[in-house]
Amino acid sequence: MIPTAFEYFRPANLSEALALLEQYKDEAKLLAGGHSLIPLMKLRLAQPQYVIDLGGVKELSYIRESGEHLLIGAMTRHVDVETSEMLRQRCPLLAETAHRIGDVQVRNMGTIGGSLAHADPAADYPAAILALGAELRAVSTKGERWIRAEDFFVDMLTTALQPGEILVEVKVPALGPRTGTAYVKVAQKASGFALCGVAVVLAVDPNGVCQDVAVGITGIAPKAYRARAVEEALRGRALDASVIANASAKATEGIDPLEDLHASAEYRAHLARVWCRRAIEQARESV
Numbered sequence: 001m002i003p004t005a006f007e008y009f010r011p012a013n014l015s016e017a018l019a020l021l022e023q024y025k026d027e028a029k030l031l032a033g034g035h036s037l038i039p040l041m042k043l044r045l046a047q048p049q050y051v052i053d054l055g056g057v058k059e060l061s062y063i064r065e066s067g068e069h070l071l072i073g074a075m076t077r078h079v080d081v082e083t084s085e086m087l088r089q090r091c092p093l094l095a096e097t098a099h100r101i102g103d104v105q106v107r108n109m110g111t112i113g114g115s116l117a118h119a120d121p122a123a124d125y126p127a128a129i130l131a132l133g134a135e136l137r138a139v140s141t142k143g144e145r146w147i148r149a150e151d152f153f154v155d156m157l158t159t160a161l162q163p164g165e166i167l168v169e170v171k172v173p174a175l176g177p178r179t180g181t182a183y184v185k186v187a188q189k190a191s192g193f194a195l196c197g198v199a200v201v202l203a204v205d206p207n208g209v210c211q212d213v214a215v216g217i218t219g220i221a222p223k224a225y226r227a228r229a230v231e232e233a234l235r236g237r238a239l240d241a242s243v244i245a246n247a248s249a250k251a252t253e254g255i256d257p258l259e260d261l262h263a264s265a266e267y268r269a270h271l272a273r274v275w276c277r278r279a280i281e282q283a284r285e286s287v
Ligand SMILES: Cc1cc2nc3c(=O)[nH]c(=O)nc-3n(C[C@H](O)[C@H](O)[C@H](O)COP(=O)(O)OP(=O)(O)OC[C@H]3O[C@@H](n4cnc5c(N)ncnc54)[C@H](O)[C@@H]3O)c2cc1C
Pocket: 029, 030, 031, 032, 033, 034, 035, 036, 037, 038, 039, 054, 074, 075, 100, 101, 102, 103, 106, 109, 110, 111, 112, 113, 114, 115, 117, 118, 120, 122, 123, 124, 125, 161, 165, 166, 167, 168, 191, 192, 193, 194
């Protein structure tokens, strides 16, 4: 289908983009890689009167070190996250997660900011962003604020971003000592989206006892979530097979798994438990 008519803007910098967004408010949509927005517009599920293309806002595309953190600009494409040597060394979970998104065409166009702002329940980044305890910087003409990953995802396709705000940057911690990470996924055959994706960040002491752990799960519920019950069952324990299996059994505790044409709720819950165990094992082996 062809989208409804719209007026197109291509601002050259962030201030211009913010001014346009402020001017056209709810009638406007930001365009990043277009790999979620354009399909929605073609289906006429989104009918913006004004499209503000961030493609010319070069200042939002970067990966930088900042002490013990890494900063990723919102317009950084999946392929650049996937292939960044700095991320591979200092935050391998994010690079690995980007590598698992869709296919080469999708990764060449899609951006980390677009993916997070879209908040698809089956997107990959949200699991990693939650497990990393990332923070997201939002800017409007009125100022800026940092949003914790856990506060960012509000519901299906809904984030904490307010009208007039642009997501500009993602801040993730560099890999700590004796820390392992993993992102594992069961993909929908056609699109590559996650039926179930589990991200784990795990720190162990020299005896293999879990000092700290964070588990982010996507694909299962209307929004990605931290599996707190799993984390609590691992913290302070030696990570043997039975501890990991018992903890993983809690992967959907307090969650109502989605049911759709791709998978029943029961199957999704099963996937969450099994792939949670595999992700924890893989993270432990990578320490
Ligand atoms: C065939 C196919 C397969 C895919 N497979 C996967 C997959 O396996 N895993 C996965 O995670 N994703 C998958 N995707 C989605 C892909 O990763 C998209 O790139 C991503 O969801 C959206 O990013 P984008 O840069 O294309 O954003 P766009 O489509 O341009 O924008 C998406 C939404 O975010 C808003 N937005 C964009 N940037 C900002 C910003 N900086 N601040 C505030 N709002 C903003 C837009 O207004 C729009 O509402 C797939 C897409 C396709 C078409």
